[in-house]
Amino acid sequence: MDLQAIWFFLWGLLWAIFFMTSGFDFGIGTLLPFIGKTDEEKRTMIASLGPLWHGNQVWLITAGGVTFAAFPLVYAVMFSTLYSALMLVLFTLILRGVAIEFRSQQNDPRWKRIWEICIFIGSFAPALLFGVAFANIFKGIPFDADGIYHGNLLTLLNPYGLLGGVLFVMLFLQHGALWLSIKTTGTVQQRAAAVGQKAWPVLVAVAVIFLAASWYATDLYANYLNHPALFLVIALAVAGLLAARLFMAGQSWIKAWAASAVTIVSCTFYGVIGLFPSLFPSSLDSAFNLTARNASSSPLTLKIMLVVVIVFVPIVLIYQIWAFKLFGSKVAAADLAHEEGAY
Amino acid sequence: MDVVMLSRLQFYATSAFHFLFVPLTLGLSWVVAYMETRYVRTGDETYLKMTKFWGKIFLINFAVGVVTGITLEFQFGTNWSGYSKYMGDIFGTLLAIEATAAFFLESTFIGVWHFGWKKLSAKAHAAVAWLVAIGANLSAVWILIANSWMQNPVGYTIRGGRAELTDFFAVITQKFAVLQIIHVLSSAFVLVGFVIMGISAYHLLRKQNVDFFTRSFQIGLVCGLVGSLVVAIEGDLHAKDVTEKQPVKLAAMESLWETTRQAPIYLLALPDEENGRNAIELLPIPGALSFLGHGDVNAEIRGLNDFPRDERPPVLWTFLAFRGMVGLGTYFILITIYAFIRRKKLLESPLLLKILVLSIPLPYIAIQLGWVVTELGRQPWIVWGMLRTADAVSAVSVLQVATTLVGFFLIYSLLGIVGYYLIFKHAKQGPQLESA
Numbered sequence: 151m152d153l154q155a156i157w158f159f160l161w162g163l164l165w166a167i168f169f170m171t172s173g174f175d176f177g178i179g180t181l182l183p184f185i186g187k188t189d190e191e192k193r194t195m196i197a198s199l200g201p202l203w204h205g206n207q208v209w210l211i212t213a214g215g216v217t218f219a220a221f222p223l224v225y226a227v228m229f230s231t232l233y234s235a236l237m238l239v240l241f242t243l244i245l246r247g248v249a250i251e252f253r254s255q256q257n258d259p260r261w262k263r264i265w266e267i268c269i270f271i272g273s274f275a276p277a278l279l280f281g282v283a284f285a286n287i288f289k290g291i292p293f294d295a296d297g298i299y300h301g302n303l304l305t306l307l308n309p310y311g312l313l314g315g316v317l318f319v320m321l322f323l324q325h326g327a328l329w330l331s332i333k334t335t336g337t338v339q340q341r342a343a344a345v346g347q348k349a350w351p352v353l354v355a356v357a358v359i360f361l362a363a364s365w366y367a368t369d370l371y372a373n374y375l376n377h378p379a380l381f382l383v384i385a386l387a388v389a390g391l392l393a394a395r396l397f398m399a400g401q402s403w404i405k406a407w408a409a410s411a412v413t414i415v416s417c418t419f420y421g422v423i424g425l426f427p428s429l430f431p432s433s434l435d436s437a438f439n440l441t442a443r444n445a446s447s448s449p450l451t452l453k454i455m456l457v458v459v460i461v462f463v464p465i466v467l468i469y470q471i472w473a474f475k476l477f478g479s480k481v482a483a484a485d486l487a488h489e490e491g492a493y
Numbered sequence: 494m495d496v497v498m499l500s501r502l503q504f505y506a507t508s509a510f511h512f513l514f515v516p517l518t519l520g521l522s523w524v525v526a527y528m529e530t531r532y533v534r535t536g537d538e539t540y541l542k543m544t545k546f547w548g549k550i551f552l553i554n555f556a557v558g559v560v561t562g563i564t565l566e567f568q569f570g571t572n573w574s575g576y577s578k579y580m581g582d583i584f585g586t587l588l589a590i591e592a593t594a595a596f597f598l599e600s601t602f603i604g605v606w607h608f609g610w611k612k613l614s615a616k617a618h619a620a621v622a623w624l625v626a627i628g629a630n631l632s633a634v635w636i637l638i639a640n641s642w643m644q645n646p647v648g649y650t651i652r653g654g655r656a657e658l659t660d661f662f663a664v665i666t667q668k669f670a671v672l673q674i675i676h677v678l679s680s681a682f683v684l685v686g687f688v689i690m691g692i693s694a695y696h697l698l699r700k701q702n703v704d705f706f707t708r709s710f711q712i713g714l715v716c717g718l719v720g721s722l723v724v725a726i727e728g729d730l731h732a733k734d735v736t737e738k739q740p741v742k743l744a745a746m747e748s749l750w751e752t753t754r755q756a757p758i759y760l761l762a763l764p765d766e767e768n769g770r771n772a773i774e775l776l777p778i779p780g781a782l783s784f785l786g787h788g789d790v791n792a793e794i795r796g797l798n799d800f801p802r803d804e805r806p807p808v809l810w811t812f813l814a815f816r817g818m819v820g821l822g823t824y825f826i827l828i829t830i831y832a833f834i835r836r837k838k839l840l841e842s843p844l845l846l847k848i849l850v851l852s853i854p855l856p857y858i859a860i861q862l863g864w865v866v867t868e869l870g871r872q873p874w875i876v877w878g879m880l881r882t883a884d885a886v887s888a889v890s891v892l893q894v895a896t897t898l899v900g901f902f903l904i905y906s907l908l909g910i911v912g913y914y915l916i917f918k919h920a921k922q923g924p925q926l927e928s929a
Contacts (some may be wrong), residue, residue: 201608204559205601208592222581222655229570229577230887236571237897240564241904247560248908250542251553255915297574298888447582448657455586462593466601473605476612478733485608 153452154427157220158442160459161429162422164216166415169280169318170325170471173414174407175203177326178317179246179273182266185330185341189259192266194481196250198333201477203250205470207243219455221444223297224429231291231299232283235306239279244449246272277322278315282287282306285314285360288368288421289432300434310367317360320353321414324394343398346406350395357391357417369431370424380423387416395466497886499894502570503901505868507564509861510905514912516860519633519678520685520720521551522626524712527878528564529619543709544622546924547689548606550916552891555603557912561905566592572894576875576885577674582657583649583664584639591635599628633681634674641670643876644867645738656879662674669738672731673867679723680863683825684719684856691853692833692920694846702832702923707839721825728822731784736786736794739877742870744797745808746815755783756794806872814865821859828852 151159170269178199199206229236249268256262289310292300327349330342361384364370374380390413397406425431429445432438446452477482494502525548532540566588569577577585602624609618649656649662657666693710696702736743743749748764748771749756757777765772780790787794797805828848835842875882 177765191805201604204604205597207559207563208597208600211563211566211596212589212592214570215585215592218566218569218577218581218585219589220585222577222585224889225570225581225585226574226577229567232573233571233887233889233893233897236567237900240567241900243563244560244904244908248556248911251556252911252915270554281835294843296888310642448652450661451582451586451658454658454661455589458590462597466597470597470601473601476605476609 153449153456154442154446156456157446157452158426158429159222159422160456161213161216162419164209164213164417165422168206168213169321170411170414171206171209172203172320173277174325174329175199176273176277177322177324178330179326180277180323181267181326181330181345182269182273185338185345187337189262190486191338193254193486194334194338195330196253196269197481197485198330200250202473205473207247216455216459220447220452221429221440221442221445222447224440227293227297227431227440228287230299231293232306233299234303235279235283239276239283242272242275242279244272246276246293260477274319277319281315281318282311284318284421286311287430288314288364288370288425290368290431292433293438294434295438303487310363313356313360313363313444317353317356318415320349320356321410324349324353325407325410325414326405328394328398329401332407332478333481335482339484343401343403346398350391350398354391357387364424368424370421373424373426383416383419383423387413387420390416410432454477479493494891494895496891497883499891499898500886501882503572503894504565504568504687506898506905507561507568507901509864510909511558511561511565512860512864513857513866513909514554514561515633516677516684517688518551518558519556519681520630520683520716521547521554522622522629523682523715524685524689525551526619526622526626528712529622533615533619540707540912542705542924546705546919547709549919550688550883552603552607553912553915556603558598564901571886572887572889573875573885574887575634576880579655579880579885580643581600582655583646585660586658587635587639587642587664591632593690594752595631595635596630597630599625599632602628605919630678633677637674637677638665638670640668640867642672644673644871646876646879664914666734669734672727672734676724676725676863679720680856680860682716682720683724684720684860686715686720686829687825687849687852687856688711689713690717690849691851694839694849695921696841696923698846698850699902700840703840705924710839711836714722714829714836717825718829718833721822724822725826727915728819732785733738733788739870740795741800741805742811742866743762743786743801744795745806745811745870746866748784748808748812749782749794749796750798751796752793752799753796754783754793755780755791756786758782758785762812763924764812766808803873806870811866811870814862814869818859818862818866821855821862825856825859 175374178195182192182195186195214225217228245268249265249272253262253265253269283306286306286308289308292305294300324346327342327346331346334342374384390409390411393409394406394413397403397409427441427443428439429442430440431442432440496550525544528540528547529544531537532544568583605613606618606625608619609621613621629693642664645667646656647667648658648660650659651657689709690713693713696706697710728732732743735746747758748762750770758781759771759774760776760778761773761775762771762775782794783792784790786792796829797808818887832845839846839853871877873881873883875885
């Protein structure tokens with residue numbers, strides 16, 4: 151594989167890791183009003199992601215930064231054509247971020263209520279919008295040779311785009327429910343486990359519809375038909391789904407969560423592989439497609455970034471896994487009563 | 494207003510707001526790590542209380558700094574796609590390295606630090622505090638390298654209608670970047686010094702937690718004094734570098750219109766941009782500007798009228814911002830020297846303590862003014878001498894940008910009010926309620 155192709159897949163990988171890590175944060179935030187009935191239950195839920203969500207969110211900054219560094223033309227055209235959608239993601243992410251930190255700072259039910267709403271919106275909306283955005287990218291965005299967008303925010307809310315949004319929300323809901331099952335005890339865990347089991351058939355149905363709809367709405371399958379071995383990626387996504395259900399039945403939450411992570415990563419790669427070599431296809435004319443070939447940085451920049459990523463991403467993964475293990479035990483009453491910093 | 498002006502306003506508002514919170518985290522991260530290390534070394538509980546009290550102020554600032562930082566990274570694409578296409582090969586690389594090699598470190602370990610008190614040994618926990626400080630400051634270093642490249646592009650060639658990287662080492666080691674890094678990181682120490690001294694002074698005036706706040710004050714004093722001296726010494730080198738690389742910016746900073754040998758600095762001046770002269774010029778210090786720019790009172794300094802009108806930055810605001818920053822910087826040195834002299838008699842110096850409480854906002858203002866000089870003084874260029882700001886904007890509509898500008902205004906106002914309300918509340922409360 152040449153540099154541009156390597157970078158294409160690294161680009162996909164970084165987005166996949168972002169969805170895999172922040173995915174459960176979004177899922178738990180979306181579930182907050184439904185699983186957390188009392189203040190203590192809500193605090194338990196927030197505490198389950200408390201030490202980790204900052205680190206998870208940096209994968210978004212890295213995915214964005216790497217898009218900028220390796221494919222500046224894609225970064226420029228993608229972010230400006232999707233202006234309104236991205237700004238909406240930003241606004242809601244900002245609210246979620248401060249809400250997680252601010253909620254516990256005052257012991258007043260109304261104060262807490264406001265920030266809970268922000269956590270919910272700031273988790274549900276980005277999950278939905280990332281799904282809508284990526285589904286639309288799979289389908290192609292109406293932009294011309296100069297990278298100028300011929301559409302509006304509503305253009306993105308087409309049936310296939312919305313289906314992608316629902317798929318992301320369901321993936322993250324299950325992912326979050328499984329994380330809660332690992333990290334909590336008592337009623338929160340019971341409710342989370344129930345949500346995971348109820349969400350599963352819906353997720354399977356949405357995933358099947360999405361795979362079928364992609365046949366009609368996108369050109370994703372062209373690469374698969376040319377190289378049938380690639381269908382293994384879809385098989386992996388299916389295997390992840392099935393394994394998650396089996397592990398849920400056996401109450402092996404960590405394994406179920408890992409299976410869900412496999413599903414999320416392989417779903418992302420399902421799209422990324424289908425897109426190759428395009429990163430940002432145009433629905434107006436395929437001649438305008440931005441690809442790994444016509445939109446990349448110079449070879450020197452790609453080389454330097456490759457060294458940076460090969461050196462630092464494994465280091466980051468090592469210390470993040472260490473942090474995951476450090477905070478791997480169940481959220482206990484002692485954690486919530488802790489004098490400072492408890493949510 | 495057109496898309497260019499709206500996008501500039503939006504970038505100004507979002508970056509200025511971001512940088513109300515970030516500088517304190519830069520300086521405070523070191524201070525908290527130091528306090529915690531003292532606790533581990535001496536076993537003195539007061540240091541532990543100090544770590545937690547000042548650490549909480551760090552955490553609130555960090556929370557707001559992080560969420561507003563994402564906005565900045567995205568805006569290069571959303572609002573400045575012309576810039577991103579042209580400069581991404583170099584600028585994007587620096588931002589991506591910042592995230593991968595620095596920001597991950599800070600963000601991952603801040604969670605560990607915040608929640609790991611009972612999970613880690615005291616030594617390991619203190620080590621985590623140092624990792625946070627290193628991550629935070631390295632992060633700033635990469636961003637400043639990127640910004641310096643917009644001020645003074647090096648190590649590139651123009652190929653295929655864009656700037657491409659040719660010498661990475663030149664980009665990350667250029668003098669402009671080194672100076673800017675020293676300037677920003679040491680001004681963060683000035684800020685943290687005045688914030689700690691101010692909050693401590695508030696409590697000392699009320700004779701609350703005297704031991705706790707006297708010790709905190711001493712640490713703040715060292716930060717403030719050393720920081721403001723370093724800023725001043727570095728500022729002198731910085732001015733000479735700007736004279737060489739951005740002569741028109743220097744002329745605007747001092748509102749010098751005609752090219753002059755033995756150029757003076759007028760203590761009182763008011764630019765008249767329409768007529769290309771100063772409306773008021775009083776109290777000259779002969780040769781001072783030549784000395785500032787070249788280290789030689791007889792040297793020639795190029796005036797604004799030597800440059801085409803469409804290559805000059807807005808003079809009035811660049812000039813006023815520079816004056817304000819230098820004035821405040823001078824004040825910081827004088828007041829910290831005085832505080833140093835009185836450091837053993839703080840409780841008997843209520844006037845000094847009152848002044849220091851009231852001085853808390855000043856380094857914030859100085860830092861904001863410094864960025865106005867740097868960024869407004871760079872106009873009309875987005876990359877000095879290479880790409881004009883007006884040519885860098887995205888093909889988005891006025892309505893889109895106006896809407897998001899209003900959105901940012903509303904959300905950031907909320908963040909600002911709540912963030913500072915929480916910091917004030919915590920600072921006023923003091924440490925005694927911490928263990929409740």
